[in-house]
Amino acid sequence: MSLTPYRIPIVPEIKKQTLLSLYDKGLRPDKRDLYTPRDLTVQVGVIEKAEGSALVKLGRTQVLAGVKIEVGSPFRDTPDEGVITVNAEFVPLASPYFEPGPPDENAIELARVVDRSLREVNAVDRKSLVLIPGEKVWIVFVDLYILDHDGNLFDASMLAAMAALLNARLPDYEELETGEILVKKEVKKDPLKINHIVVSTTLAKVGRHIIVDPSLEEETVSDTRLVVSYDETLRVVGIQKTGPSSLTKDEIIKMINIGADSAKIYFKALAQAFQDAGLPVKLEL
Amino acid sequence: MGKVSMKLINEEGLRHDGRRPDEMRPVTMEVGVLSNSDGSALVSFGRTRVLAAVYGPREPPQRYMILPDRALLRVRYHMAPFSTSERKSPAPSRREIELSKVIREALEDIVLTHLYPRTSIDIFIEVLQADGGTRTAAVTAASLALADAGIPMKALVAGVAVGKIEGVLVLDVDEIEDGSGEADMPVAAAPDIGKITLFQLNGVLTREEIERGLDMALNAIQKLVEMEKEVLRKKYTFNV
Numbered sequence: 001m002s003l004t005p006y007r008i009p010i011v012p013e014i015k016k017q018t019l020l021s022l023y024d025k026g027l028r029p030d031k032r033d034l035y036t037p038r039d040l041t042v043q044v045g046v047i048e049k050a051e052g053s054a055l056v057k058l059g060r061t062q063v064l065a066g067v068k069i070e071v072g073s074p075f076r077d078t079p080d081e082g083v084i085t086v087n088a089e090f091v092p093l094a095s096p097y098f099e100p101g102p103p104d105e106n107a108i109e110l111a112r113v114v115d116r117s118l119r120e121v122n123a124v125d126r127k128s129l130v131l132i133p134g135e136k137v138w139i140v141f142v143d144l145y146i147l148d149h150d151g152n153l154f155d156a157s158m159l160a161a162m163a164a165l166l167n168a169r170l171p172d173y174e175e176l177e178t179g180e181i182l183v184k185k186e187v188k189k190d191p192l193k194i195n196h197i198v199v200s201t202t203l204a205k206v207g208r209h210i211i212v213d214p215s216l217e218e219e220t221v222s223d224t225r226l227v228v229s230y231d232e233t234l235r236v237v238g239i240q241k242t243g244p245s246s247l248t249k250d251e252i253i254k255m256i257n258i259g260a261d262s263a264k265i266y267f268k269a270l271a272q273a274f275q276d277a278g279l280p281v282k283l284e285l
Numbered sequence: 286m287g288k289v290s291m292k293l294i295n296e297e298g299l300r301h302d303g304r305r306p307d308e309m310r311p312v313t314m315e316v317g318v319l320s321n322s323d324g325s326a327l328v329s330f331g332r333t334r335v336l337a338a339v340y341g342p343r344e345p346p347q348r349y350m351i352l353p354d355r356a357l358l359r360v361r362y363h364m365a366p367f368s369t370s371e372r373k374s375p376a377p378s379r380r381e382i383e384l385s386k387v388i389r390e391a392l393e394d395i396v397l398t399h400l401y402p403r404t405s406i407d408i409f410i411e412v413l414q415a416d417g418g419t420r421t422a423a424v425t426a427a428s429l430a431l432a433d434a435g436i437p438m439k440a441l442v443a444g445v446a447v448g449k450i451e452g453v454l455v456l457d458v459d460e461i462e463d464g465s466g467e468a469d470m471p472v473a474a475a476p477d478i479g480k481i482t483l484f485q486l487n488g489v490l491t492r493e494e495i496e497r498g499l500d501m502a503l504n505a506i507q508k509l510v511e512m513e514k515e516v517l518r519k520k521y522t523f524n525v
Contacts, residue, residue: 244393
């Protein structure tokens, strides 16, 4: 069951008015303009025991993504494809509003939006994850760990998931005579076959304004948000309206167009991260 | 699923069930179908059948949920175990949890919750048969059930999905089309006040297709809302 949130940060009306009058001048509290995301850093390979990992800092928001890869059975309706699952944990150390426990509707929505954006364009080639057709495939677990919540968990999580997948390497394995697969986790082999690189841009509607990459304070005063996912050619590969209010058709079209510029910034940051780590990733833009 | 190569658009440009690309499945709407709830509705889009019931405004089940300035909205989207070809476990899936949220958010801006502070308005949605487009049929049924319960709203809401199959934009995708389509874009809106309250895109569409698809959806939603009004008028007009 989904309930109107009753445990949310209270933002005084005067704060909202202050923000709105700043937006009228094209400004924001952290001196950004309306369409520029916060400073972004991406670090890859931060968890050695994971097959792939990345830490994303978007302003003060921090998301850690880890990729674990295990052997399992394919789904019955896709015997010739591996499996990718995305899960998000809003760990209680990240925010006074997070409570321990199973993922709530926000964590589930976040994970499913990231999952769909990757799945719909086969961003990670699922056919390349087959070990024994119909029997044994690689199962790729992407776990998103929200470490510090200062708004826009969608973009930070999407970036962290993508960076961790680009960083991931399949473990070595041996096919035994019994048909079993012996995985040698200590030997990392080939990277995953990546068909598309996907990022998302979150745009918030606050009064008559549209802003990119809202902070937590801005999210709290916003009416609603649109999360738009793009691939490396800036094709739109997924959209989710999230938040209680509504949008007009013109606002949606405008948001999709504005969001593409942030997506470019996100792609650059991803490329930079891999260059810094000495692992160049081909990004065709 | 998705692997069967079957032509979904034939040479005449018609769909597998004979519909034109911009044609909805047969729609039926009924209100006041349950006796205990304050309002209820049964909506079908082809073989998709969704039942919605509204309770409230009433006291929230827990005191800590109380909102001092408006009513709390509680929405549950749930699928019956027999609604799909393979039995669906009655435990709420991650999909149902997400859709409950998305549907609640499609109604938050429509229901005049500030008129009923400290109360709860509960909307229970049961998908009786799932054949594609259940979330949009659910929003439509919820809108009717809210009206039937006499809950003040800014306007009526309805929803429909636009899909892309074999390169063609089509209205009101059914399960077969959804399983092998290139994109699915569910939309819900209150056309009388020009608000889009639910919007998702799963898959790839060009910006021009998104715009055209939105027009197709909004056009159909306008007709669905007219139909809602007609059904409500029929039920609530009395000849003495």
